[in-house]
Amino acid sequence: MARKTGSHADITGPRVRAAALQLFARHGYAAVSMRQIAAEVGVQAGALYLYTPDKQALLFDLMRAHMREVLDRWRDEPKGLSPGERLDAFTRYHIRFSLDRPEAVFVSNMELRNLTPEHFAQIEAMRRSYEDELEAILVAGRADGTFRLEDSKLAALAIIAMLTGVTGWFRSGGRLSRDRVEQVYRGMVRGAAGSA
Amino acid sequence: MARKTGSHADITGPRVRAAALQLFARHGYAAVSMRQIAAEVGVQAGALYLYTPDKQALLFDLMRAHMREVLDRWRDEPKGLSPGERLDAFTRYHIRFSLDRPEAVFVSNMELRNLTPEHFAQIEAMRRSYEDELEAILVAGRADGTFRLEDSKLAALAIIAMLTGVTGWFRSGGRLSRDRVEQVYRGMVRGAAGSA
DNA sequence: CTTCAAACTGAACGACTGTGCAGTTACACT
DNA sequence: AGTGTAACTGCACAGTCGTTCAGTTTGAAG
Known part of the structure; x- marks a missing residue:
């Protein structure tokens, strides 16, 4: 066969x-x-x-492929010019991407501790570079007065945690549509960033 | 012995x-x-x-004890009278509690799927009742105009996800003290809730 | 000193683990 | 029809798993 x-x-x-x-x-x-x-x-x-080659490589390949896609697709995303628009784009992107691949997101967030130290370091680096993408937006927005926030590194982590949480409860066909969820989160993320 | x-x-x-x-x-x-x-x-x-009696009961007892403590201690917490003060108290409580028991928080968030369906239902109910505590604050604040938010159920989930994320990166002796973390998150939570 | 029960050991159970490998099957190409 | 090779089976290995239990050790109570 x-x-x-x-x-x-x-x-x-x-x-x-x-x-x-x-x-x-x-x-x-x-x-x-x-x-x-x-x-x-x-x-x-x-x-x-x-x-x-083994079970561990299976996990690592899955997570690496996911993180690569997260980073690559974000780079391809058309971005607004102002920090406010870029933050909105990030919110929308993260939610859509997460809801399109709930299993990959779940595994990538939960199975970090089952990676060997070498594999963990690689995934962790990609994860950090994704956080840096968001932090750069926040830093720019703070500089030009769009955002009012006390610590942009913390804010980046907090916002990502908030957004990733969506995969934990969202059920398609449930009370809220994807668009509605994106819209509501856009408001909360803006608020957390201290945007007017 | x-x-x-x-x-x-x-x-x-x-x-x-x-x-x-x-x-x-x-x-x-x-x-x-x-x-x-x-x-x-x-x-x-x-x-x-x-x-x-077995390994499963060990996990369940750990998680049930943790959730009970979360709920009981929150009930004992002195609460402010206004929704804004109550939200601040929740933020502070959740962060302090989480940082005091990082392992229990981690296990309670990660090992839900390893519970038998019966045990899962019990833990899930406690978890939901904790979410309801926060949601009640948000609903009250929306009613009296303190908060401006589009969906209080979503906001409760988003805020809890954001707060729980702290345990993922906080290292005592790191860049930020507990008090500083509480302070920064207080601002972000207020912002996410649309508080003036 | 004897009694007794709680605390614990050490070995065993059947089932299951990730992985390796000799042999079989099935198809593409000559 | 014959050949080569990738895909796959079926079994095996050496461990580990959760759990049970007859027997030993322990220390307090009488």
């Missing part, structure tokens, strides 16, 4: 990553066995090692 | 809970074995079962 049409389309590799992501998100990295992942893909456990 | 002075002071039970809390916080519930906990206490694995 190998090889699909058109040369050798790698279809199982992505399926392994998708299954691992879903299971890690639902039960946690440590609580998921390679055999469970394999069963989800419809394959025996040994076959997973054609696509990953 | 049993029995200390003064009748039969139960000293090992608390030590088991303390060790479990620390290890669960550091490595995660699923990644910690009963043998590791036992080693930390200085006892063989089997002896743990004198103090807990």
Whole structure:
């Protein structure tokens, strides 16, 4: 049961990553066995090692891919010119991105402690550089008087924590639409930044 | 090696809970074995079962005790009369409480998915009642014009997420003192609530 | 000194863990 | 039809898991 049409389309590799992501998100990295992942893909456990050197690499690849996408897509985002507009764009971007990939966000936030020290350092660096993106907006806005805040590093961390929390309770089809959630958070983030 | 002075002071039970809390916080519930906990206490694995029926109950007891303390101590807290003062009190309380018990906060936030459905429902109910405490403040403040916010339920969740994030980065002896952190967050929380 | 129960050990249980590997299957290409 | 090779199975290994329990140690009470 190998090889699909058109040369050798790698279809199982992505399926392994998708299954691992879903299971890690639902039960946690440590609580998921390679055999469970394999069963989800419809394959025996040994076959997973054609696509990953080990379980740890599976987690790391998932998290690295997610963080890369977070950073890359933010760079591609059209940005407003004023700090206020840029903050709004950040809010909207973070919420949309998080709601589009709830499992990846969840895993990336929860499984940091299950990375080896080397892997942790790499993910942590990407995470920090994302925080720096927001902090730069806050610093610019404080400089030109748009924001009134006491500590821009703290504010960046607080705002990201607030935004990431959305994935914890949002249910599509629930009381609030995505647009409404974005709108409400835009107001709260502006408020937290001391924007007029 | 049993029995200390003064009748039969139960000293090992608390030590088991303390060790479990620390290890669960550091490595995660699923990644910690009963043998590791036992080693930390200085006892063989089997002896743990004198103090807990099983591993799951150990986690649940830890989380229930934490949530009970969160709720009880908040009820004992002297509260201001105005919604603004009450919001400030909540901010200060949540940060102080979290920084005093970082491991318990961490475990209570991270290990929800490792609870059995019955245990999860109980913890979730306590968590919701804590959120309701904050929401009541926000509703009152919106009614009397102190706060300007679009959705008080969302605001409660957002503010709690923001405050709980503190435990993720705060290091005592770091750049900021506790008092300073409380002060900065007071301003951001007020801002997020749309307070003048 | 004897009695008794609580505290604890040490070994065992069946099940499960991540990982390796010899052998099998199935398809693309000649 | 034959060949090569990527994909995959099925079993094995050496550990570890949570949990149980018969037996030992302990220290206080009588």
